[in-house]
Amino acid sequence: MELGVYVHIPFCAAKCKYCDFLSYPGQGKAKKDEYLHALREETRLYLRNLPRFTVTNFYVGGGTPTCLSGGQLFLLLDFLGGLLQPAAGAEITIEANPATLDREKLRALKKGGCTRLSLGVQSFHDGELHSLGRIHSRQDVYNTYKLARRMGFSNISLDLMYGLPGQEPAGWRESLREAVGLEPDHLSLYQLAIEPGTPFYDEFKQGLLQEFEQDRAGEMYEEAIGFLAAQGFHHYEISNFARRGCESKHNQMYWQNREYLGLGAGAAGYLQGVRYTNQKNLAAYSEMVAQGVYPIGEKEKISTELAMREFMFLGLRLLAGVDKNSFQERYGITLQERFGKVIQPLKAHGLLQEGENSLSLTRRGLYIANEVFMAFL
Amino acid sequence: MSQKNIRNFSIIAHIDHGKSTLADRLLECTGALSAREMSEQVLDQMDLERERGITIKLKAVRMNYHAEDGAEYLLNLIDTPGHVDFTYEVSRSLAACEGAILVIDASQGIEAQTLANVYMALEHDLEIIPVINKIDLPGAEPERVIQEIEDVIGLDCSGAILASAKDGTGVPEILEAIVKKVPPPRGNEQGSLKALIFDCHFDSYKGAISYIRVVDGSVKKGLNILMMATGKTFEVTEVGVFTPSMRIVDELSAGMVGYLAASIKNVKDTRVGDTVTSAENPVQEPLPGYRAITSMVFCGLYPVETNEYEDLRDALEKLKLNDASLVYEPETSIALGFGFRCGFLGLLHMEIVQERLEREYNLQLLTTAPSVVYKVRKTDGEVLDIDNPTKLPPLQQIESISEPYVKAMVMVPSTHVGPVMELAQDKRGAYLAMDYLSANRVMIKYNLPLSEIIFDFFDQLKSRTRGYASLDYELTGYQESDLVKLDVLVNNEIVDALSFIVHRERAYFRGKALVEKLRRLIPRQMFEVPIQAAIGNKVIARENIAALRKSVLDKCYGGDITRKRKLLEKQKEGKKRMKLVGSVEIPQEAFMAVLSLDEK
Numbered sequence: 001m002e003l004g005v006y007v008h009i010p011f012c013a014a015k016c017k018y019c020d021f022l023s024y025p026g027q028g029k030a031k032k033d034e035y036l037h038a039l040r041e042e043t044r045l046y047l048r049n050l051p052r053f054t055v056t057n058f059y060v061g062g063g064t065p066t067c068l069s070g071g072q073l074f075l076l077l078d079f080l081g082g083l084l085q086p087a088a089g090a091e092i093t094i095e096a097n098p099a100t101l102d103r104e105k106l107r108a109l110k111k112g113g114c115t116r117l118s119l120g121v122q123s124f125h126d127g128e129l130h131s132l133g134r135i136h137s138r139q140d141v142y143n144t145y146k147l148a149r150r151m152g153f154s155n156i157s158l159d160l161m162y163g164l165p166g167q168e169p170a171g172w173r174e175s176l177r178e179a180v181g182l183e184p185d186h187l188s189l190y191q192l193a194i195e196p197g198t199p200f201y202d203e204f205k206q207g208l209l210q211e212f213e214q215d216r217a218g219e220m221y222e223e224a225i226g227f228l229a230a231q232g233f234h235h236y237e238i239s240n241f242a243r244r245g246c247e248s249k250h251n252q253m254y255w256q257n258r259e260y261l262g263l264g265a266g267a268a269g270y271l272q273g274v275r276y277t278n279q280k281n282l283a284a285y286s287e288m289v290a291q292g293v294y295p296i297g298e299k300e301k302i303s304t305e306l307a308m309r310e311f312m313f314l315g316l317r318l319l320a321g322v323d324k325n326s327f328q329e330r331y332g333i334t335l336q337e338r339f340g341k342v343i344q345p346l347k348a349h350g351l352l353q354e355g356e357n358s359l360s361l362t363r364r365g366l367y368i369a370n371e372v373f374m375a376f377l
Numbered sequence: 378m379s380q381k382n383i384r385n386f387s388i389i390a391h392i393d394h395g396k397s398t399l400a401d402r403l404l405e406c407t408g409a410l411s412a413r414e415m416s417e418q419v420l421d422q423m424d425l426e427r428e429r430g431i432t433i434k435l436k437a438v439r440m441n442y443h444a445e446d447g448a449e450y451l452l453n454l455i456d457t458p459g460h461v462d463f464t465y466e467v468s469r470s471l472a473a474c475e476g477a478i479l480v481i482d483a484s485q486g487i488e489a490q491t492l493a494n495v496y497m498a499l500e501h502d503l504e505i506i507p508v509i510n511k512i513d514l515p516g517a518e519p520e521r522v523i524q525e526i527e528d529v530i531g532l533d534c535s536g537a538i539l540a541s542a543k544d545g546t547g548v549p550e551i552l553e554a555i556v557k558k559v560p561p562p563r564g565n566e567q568g569s570l571k572a573l574i575f576d577c578h579f580d581s582y583k584g585a586i587s588y589i590r591v592v593d594g595s596v597k598k599g600l601n602i603l604m605m606a607t608g609k610t611f612e613v614t615e616v617g618v619f620t621p622s623m624r625i626v627d628e629l630s631a632g633m634v635g636y637l638a639a640s641i642k643n644v645k646d647t648r649v650g651d652t653v654t655s656a657e658n659p660v661q662e663p664l665p666g667y668r669a670i671t672s673m674v675f676c677g678l679y680p681v682e683t684n685e686y687e688d689l690r691d692a693l694e695k696l697k698l699n700d701a702s703l704v705y706e707p708e709t710s711i712a713l714g715f716g717f718r719c720g721f722l723g724l725l726h727m728e729i730v731q732e733r734l735e736r737e738y739n740l741q742l743l744t745t746a747p748s749v750v751y752k753v754r755k756t757d758g759e760v761l762d763i764d765n766p767t768k769l770p771p772l773q774q775i776e777s778i779s780e781p782y783v784k785a786m787v788m789v790p791s792t793h794v795g796p797v798m799e800l801a802q803d804k805r806g807a808y809l810a811m812d813y814l815s816a817n818r819v820m821i822k823y824n825l826p827l828s829e830i831i832f833d834f835f836d837q838l839k840s841r842t843r844g845y846a847s848l849d850y851e852l853t854g855y856q857e858s859d860l861v862k863l864d865v866l867v868n869n870e871i872v873d874a875l876s877f878i879v880h881r882e883r884a885y886f887r888g889k890a891l892v893e894k895l896r897r898l899i900p901r902q903m904f905e906v907p908i909q910a911a912i913g914n915k916v917i918a919r920e921n922i923a924a925l926r927k928s929v930l931d932k933c934y935g936g937d938i939t940r941k942r943k944l945l946e947k948q949k950e951g952k953k954r955m956k957l958v959g960s961v962e963i964p965q966e967a968f969m970a971v972l973s974l975d976e977k
Contacts, residue, residue, distance in 0.1 A: 006935065006936045008935065021935060059936075061935050061936075189931070190931050190932055191927075191931055193930075193932055214925075214926055214927045214928070215926040215927070217926075217927050218926035218927035219926075221927060238929060238931055239931040254936055254938065260936065262936065266935075267935070267936075268935065268936050268937035268938065268939065268940075269936075270938065275938060275939045277937065277939065300939060310938065310942065313942065313945065314938065345960065349903050349904055349960075351903060366929070367925075367926065367927050367928070367929065368903060368925045368926075368927065368928040368929065369928070369929040369930075370928040370929050370930055370945060370948065371903050371925065371928055373945050374945055374948060374949040374952070377942065377945055377946055377949055
């Protein structure tokens with residue numbers, strides 16, 4: 001059995017104003033050590049109970065994993081590698097904030113086996129970075145990126161955001177151009193979403209922040225797609241672009257509706273037909289692990305019916321679309337039999353297209369993919 | 378108790394003039410309810426009544442009162458609704474009384490609706506006790522208001538009571554006045570039973586409960602009764618009074634107000650206005666009944682979920698048990714599927730029925746734009762009653778169309794006469810008369826098409842007079858008008874539920890305003906959607922709803938697929954409140970959009 005692993009590090013220096021991920025800002029070394037200890041115990045718990053599996057990719061996300069010290073980062077990667085025994089050539093990604101990386105930490109990551117760096121750049125404008133509550137500057141991006149390249153990181157991805165308050169198309173174009181100028185291997189583009197429970201949401205409720213016009217966001221997205229294609233990037237998923245061969249394995253795993261182990265407080269996983277989310281409270285998380293219990297907060301058994309629906313809305317995120325054969329192999333029914341009635345009108349409206357063995361979003365479908373996904377749910 | 382110690386009365390008042398507060402105070406003063414049991418608007422039990430601060434359904438309550446003359450009296454208050462839609466209910470309660478308290482706000486003066494109800498009370502020969510309420514308020518001008526009552530109604534106000542239901546001032550005087558002024562009932566106590574049914578409700582255990590006023594004779598458990606209009610007989614299983622909750626008593630005798638239950642399965646057998654008599658020894662002549670209810674406004678009610686049709690039918694059946702004025706019959710719409718055409722007393726009644734169906738029966742409903750009943754004369758001489766615009770015959774078969782007209786009376790401070798007249802002209806009104814009620818209050822009368830009243834006349838009247846105007850109207854008959862049917866096409870298909878009948882001169886404006894409004898109400902779809910207004914084949918207005926530009930979740934949520942899925946499911950749930958017509962999702966509000974096309 002092949003399995004991907006997601007590891008959550010719920011710590012950061014300071015919360016960004018749009019962030020609704022589980023993260024406890026400004027925690028001391030002891031808290032983090034304690035957490036890493038629990039994380040190791042949780043990993044062991046799964047190893048004891050799960051049938052043998054091969055790890056093809058793992059991904060350390062947050063929070064800001066790189067707000068850990070160099071020592072902690074090495075410890076983390078070392079015990080994960082030791083326990084999970086990733087296959088040769090496995091993709092091992094760590095998310096990083098450009099302001100939190102230095103030579104020592106990069107060395108620790110390299111030594112720990114990290115093969116891929118995902119940098120949360122978001123913007124190349126200091127004004128925008130400041131208004132997002134990011135702790136790094138444009139200069140930090142350049143410094144960190146160049147340092148990582150020099151130290152041999154051959155696969156670097158950059159995250160960029162658009163639809164920022166007050167952002168103009170020209171500013172977005174500028175960020176894109178600078179990002180491409182760095183020659184990254186992979187780019188993820190996300191539209192800023194105002195999520196409940198964030199400072200941006202409060203500002204939005206008070207009328208201090210306007211929702212970004214979807215028409216303008218659509219234009220920015222369209223422009224980015226055109227620009228990146230011209231620069232030789234492969235647009236392989238709604239938000240993701242890569243140099244050929246550098247498409248993220250971990251990312252694709254989600255969209256191919258495969259199972260993965262989720263480790264750490266607040267982490268989501270999908271194992272043996274059950275989707276689960278771990279305890280968010282650190283004390284509760286550690287306590288459960290200490291007692292030898294899976295630290296799961298919520299879980300949901302995915303019925304075959306639901307799995308088929310998920311297969312569609314996840315698979316269609318990939319530009320290659322869903323594979324008709326794999327649908328039939330997995331569920332014992334053809335795509336046409338199960339979803340023919342849903343597909344037909346979407347095709348008629350020009351949102352879906354069919355290949356010999358695939359079903360995928362059209363260019364138009366890409367922009368309003370939610371409308372397509374909802375039809376399958 | 379003998380009839381000479383019974384007093385039956387009701388309270389006539391305009392909305393907000395303090396009827397419910399006064400009723401609360403009377404109950405408290407006579408000890409019918411202790412202060413502990415009191416809640417505001419005790420008689421308005423329906424959530425909707427409390428929220429809106431209005432009385433929808435009439436109620437009755439009995440009070441025991443120890444008067445100054447040392448005797449014990451039995452006072453029956455029969456509560457009345459105050460809104461013009463429910464005039465019919467008012468006439469029912471007045472018919473069961475010998476007196477009425479007329480409550481007038483000391484700063485507002487008489488309102489149009491009060492006036493109509495006072496005239497109705499005078500027609501029933503009721504003794505009227507004027508009460509000037511809210512005298513504790515700084516703006517109170519009791520002398521002016523008394524003068525107004527004397528001038529306008531011609532009522533002797535020498536005995537008018539100055540009161541404040543809020544702080545209790547004048548309440549003892551009101552109770553004494555009821556005893557002294559309202560005549561006791563003068564029925565034949567020994568005669569055969571003769572009682573008026575003035576209301577009813579359905580109880581799932583006891584069957585239909587008839588609210589009765591006994592005129593002659595008496596009724597008790599075991600008596601075989603005859604419903605004179607329907608000819609059905611029943612055996613009485615229970616009689617009782619309202620305290621205000623239902624309390625069983627041995628007997629209801631001449632002059633008393635209470636209820637009877639007789640295992641009546643079908644509410645149609647307790648027709649409001651019917652006379653109950655003894656089956657063994659029936660009286661010859663029934664009591665005068667009420668005029669039949671006429672529905673003034675019709676609209677289509679459709680379940681948002683087509684599979685809720687049966688539930689809607691059951692809910693309407695149940696609601697009708699307690700609301701005889703609601704009429705309905707099945708209809709179908711190409712756009713909306715199976716539903717019901719329902720008739721209402723007025724727009725408020727319509728809103729209330731819709732809200733009760735949604736709340737009490739947990740249904741999601743679509744309401745089509747309300748329509749009056751048009752009389753269409755066809756070229757072959759046949760005359761059709763059309764309560765649904767889609768049923769209008771083809772143009773070439775129509776000789777003429779007539780619409781119902783009303784005489785509308787608006788009472789307003791003289792400073793606001795201009796805006797009222799302007800509004801009435803805008804709404805195709807014909808000026809009838811203007812009377813000064815006092816130096817600064819005026820009553821304006823207009824002949825107006827009912828259809829204009831049910832559009833946004835009342836809202837406009839309120840906003841143009843800063844809430845000072847009050848309105849009453851009565852149906853006067855039909856007049857021929859130059860009317861046309863306006864169709865709305867969404868994505869090039871006629872949506873029948875959006876069609877309406879309108880005066881030709883207004884068609885262009887309303888059509889334009891409606892498509893503009895629909896453009897704002899209908900969310901952007903996967904494709905561009907044209908919206909057109911047309912008369913016959915001629916398109917008179919058009920708007921386009923641009924296609925959705927971007928609708929996609931791109932955040933990964935750290936692999937939290939469940940969260941991503943739930944967000945999509947929630948978004949999809951939001952769409953369920955819309956009706957899929959052709960391939961366009963149309964929200965509920967769109968079907969009512971035609972009602973509030975702001976003309977200014």
